[in-house]
Amino acid sequence: MAEDSGEIEKLYEYCEKLNEAKDKSLNKVDYEGIIAAANGSVKAKQLAAQMIPKFFKFFPDLSEQALDQHLYLCEDEELGVRVQAIRGLPFFCKDTPEHLAKIVDILGQLLVAGDNVERDAVHKALMMLLRQDVKTSLTALFKHIGGLDDRNAEDLSTWETIREKVLCFIRDKVFPLKAELLRPQAEMERHVANLVKQNLQDVTAVEFKLFIDFLKSLSLFGQNAPVERVQELVEIIEGQADLDAQFNVSDGDHIDRFISCLSMALPFFMRGASSSNFFSYLNKQILPVFDKLPEEQKLSMLKILAECSFTAKPQDSRQLLPAVVQLLKTPNASNSLCGYKIVTGQTSDRLGEDFSEQYKDFTERLSTIEDLSRAMIKKLTQGMADHNKAMAAAKLEEEKDAIKKQKQNATMGLRSCNNILAMTLPLHSKVPSFIGDKKITLSWKETTPTVAAAGKKRSAATLSSTSASKKGRGAGGDFQNPLLNKAFQGLNDGRGRGRGRGWRGRGGGGRSYR
DSSP, X not given: OHHHHHHHHHHHXXXXXXXXXXXXXXXXXXXXXXXXXXXXXXXHHHHHHHHHHHTGGGOGGGHHHHHHHHXXXXXXXXXXXXXXXXXXXXXXXXXXXXXXXXXXXHHHHHTTOOSHHHXXXXXXXXXXXXXXXXXXXXHHHHTTTSOGGGSOSSOHHHHHHHXXXXXXXXXXXXXXXXXXXXXXXXXXXXXXXXXXXXXXTTOOHHHHHHHHHHHHHSGGGSTTSOHHHHHHHHHHHHHHHTTTSOOOTTOHHHHHHHHXXXXXXXXXXXXXXXXXXXXXXXXXXXXXXXXXXXXXXXHHHHHHHHHHGGGOOHHHHHHHHHHHHHHTTOOSOHHHHHOOOOOOSSTTOOTTSOOHHHHHHXXXXXXXXHHHHHHHHHHHHHHHHHHHHHHHHOOSHHHHHHHHHHHHHHHHHHHHHHHHHHHHTGGGSSSOOOOOSSSOOOTTSOOSOOOOGGGOOOOHHHHHTTSSOSOOTTOOOOOOSHHHHHHHTTTSSSOOOOOOSOOSOOOOOOOOOO
16 A cells, blocks of 8 residues: 555656646656556556646657557556546547547547446547547548458457447437537538448448438438439449349349338439439349349339339330330330320331221220229228228227228228229320329328329228328238239239348458557
8 A cells, every 4th residue: 555655646746747847848757657657556547547648748759658558548457447548538639639530549449348437438538529620530430430441350240349339429429419510511511421422332221221311411412402412312322222233133132222222212313313323224134034033022123113103204214114014014015005106206106007906905905994993992992981890899909900901901902993093094195194193192102192083073982092001011902803803913912021131241350449
């Protein structure tokens, strides 16, 4: 104890001399004594952890020695010493900002701390440095997310753990304070966007969505952003979708990634961004082998394609139509198949041919499917009433769940029938036209009441089709009419595959922060 007391007294003596000195750089021996005390008792280490950063700026020739000794304190077996040393790290940068990137890098690695008090000290230290220099601090933190080529493969699990903790810190501590931290706004939002773009080579689906959602929240890409900035987000998503890669029908992960990316890009298509690259990839790579896809992925692909169709431009639609026609098992183009005369100005226009017979046959078939759809609407509407009565009478939860599922199936069937009526209306014209998105209610989506089909008053069936529960996505209706049953077979009988899977393998390992 006496030795410990003497050690403490000596530390206070060094500190007092340095405080009193007008030119502290002349008291190099005293600062060296403080650095050496970091190898002493627990109390001496705690005091040294306060004093080393305090006088650090006055002794640049001892900076490496002082910082290394302080980092040993950050690894000390005593929690109190570690916490005190972590709290002192930001003060190395207060007057010597050239050390800030290194200190942030160290603190990023210390985020793996298991003790709550220690981890809280790391969080507070990082926030101090973010407020001092947000640009440099974020750049240093993001190096833990990417930068695989700079890391060795000795300890992959350590690097993975650090990376995960840094991501959580950015998500939980930095993103919520973006309005406070990202100043000046325009400059810092652009810097963060560039950091995100540079570090997306190795992310999971969940992580990628996290970054896209954050970018969407920035004013840079907000609702008032010009189309070119919205297009920038689409290009980021296109990169993750691997649109330059050869499509492999047996690579389920690639298929899921494409579907997920296309779904993620959909809101930006609605804001004017181009979907042409996605549609081109669909047309050239996916649709030709569509029949070889697993059934669940077929359904997911059809759903997202249906959603994107509302945003498709005429040139995209013309590009996709031939492949879609092939999927519908029809060997010819729409003019010779349905009797339409389509004038595009191309030499392939068959203006001199008579398609009246095909057109007559086609419109008769349209009328038949419309009659069947109206009959099915009537049947499903009556069924909905029966389901409501059965639900009121049901007592067991199992019975209620079964009835709910039947109602969900009936609701989707009603929406599908109403969609048929909405889509066949413009097809009766000798000159086909794009339907647009106002008359179609995707059967698996919960939406506002639909526009009355075929120009008629809204029926009870139409109203019923918009009032069902949001549950039961992907469930199909039980159509008794064999023609309609065949028409809907395979479209509503499965569920989309989950999209939270990892997209790319990772490599690289951990590294010491020394």
